[in-house]
Amino acid sequence: MKMKRNVNEIIKHNIYKIMKQEISRKKKQKKYKLMFILLSIMAIILLCCIVYKYGGRQINEVKNKEIVEVFSKITPKDSEQGESNLSKTSFETKEQENTKIKIDGYEVIGIIKIPKIQLEYPIITINKTDTNGDVTVNISPEEMKVPMKISIVKYWGQNVNNFGNLSIAGHNNYDGTMFGKTKKLEIGDNIYLTDLKKQTINYQIYNKFVTNPNDVNILKTDDKSVREVTLITCTNGNKERLILKARENK
Numbered sequence: 001m002k003m004k005r006n007v008n009e010i011i012k013h014n015i016y017k018i019m020k021q022e023i024s025r026k027k028k029q030k031k032y033k034l035m036f037i038l039l040s041i042m043a044i045i046l047l048c049c050i051v052y053k054y055g056g057r058q059i060n061e062v063k064n065k066e067i068v069e070v071f072s073k074i075t076p077k078d079s080e081q082g083e084s085n086l087s088k089t090s091f092e093t094k095e096q097e098n099t100k101i102k103i104d105g106y107e108v109i110g111i112i113k114i115p116k117i118q119l120e121y122p123i124i125t126i127n128k129t130d131t132n133g134d135v136t137v138n139i140s141p142e143e144m145k146v147p148m149k150i151s152i153v154k155y156w157g158q159n160v161n162n163f164g165n166l167s168i169a170g171h172n173n174y175d176g177t178m179f180g181k182t183k184k185l186e187i188g189d190n191i192y193l194t195d196l197k198k199q200t201i202n203y204q205i206y207n208k209f210v211t212n213p214n215d216v217n218i219l220k221t222d223d224k225s226v227r228e229v230t231l232i233t234c235t236n237g238n239k240e241r242l243i244l245k246a247r248e249n250k
Contacts, residue, residue: 110122122151155167161194167230211243213240228248
């Protein structure tokens with residue numbers, strides 16, 4: 001009788017042990033399933049962010065290449081009069097006698113080309129000028145955000161290839177687009193700017209340095225009888241600015 005009781009107790013103990021293990025196994029399964037669902041959601045969100053950021057950037061890259069092609073086909077007379085707005089969804093070249101080129105509402109005022117780093121972009125402007133309609137003034141960081149996502153932007157100064165200093169800004173993108181490769185440029189390298197009159201001028205870099213974002217001295221020029229261009233991009237985690245200054249190479 002005692003032996004039978006012991007056997008029953010052993011059987012009950014084993015059944016309890018098995019049930020406990022099964023409950024633990026199911027809890028672990030639920031835990032792993034929940035973790036899998038959470039990780040999947042996080043992965044989807046991350047993927048969407050990457051597609052939004054870099055997908056949009058690639059769309060702008062294609063857009064800029066087409067703008068460069070369109071610009072090369074416009075005659076000086078065409079670019080000085082009239083208007084053709086090349087929006088997000090249209091790159092059609094209207095065969096009209098008088099045409100201005102715009103990209104997402106921002107006017108294209110020239111082309112920058114740097115062969116050493118395979119860079120070629122339209123230069124766009126916010127059209128915020130002084131009473132002479134020449135020097136861009138008082139552009140806030142907020143005003144620069146949208147156009148800088150599109151292309152290279154005139155930040156301050158004279159129009160393309162005019163005498164004096166033209167300051168243009170571009171993002172230091174990690175994938176090398178925009179001004180992402182300008183850190184590879186050195187003193188003596190060449191920059192080519194083409195204006196609305198289809199005049200292309202060669203500028204040679206004579207200074208390269210890093211400064212703080214509030215340094216307004218970079219906008220000044222020592223000699224207003226010469227043509228200069230200043231390239232501005234962020235560096236060091238957006239804490240500083242990489243500056244490249246170039247003047248006309250006669």
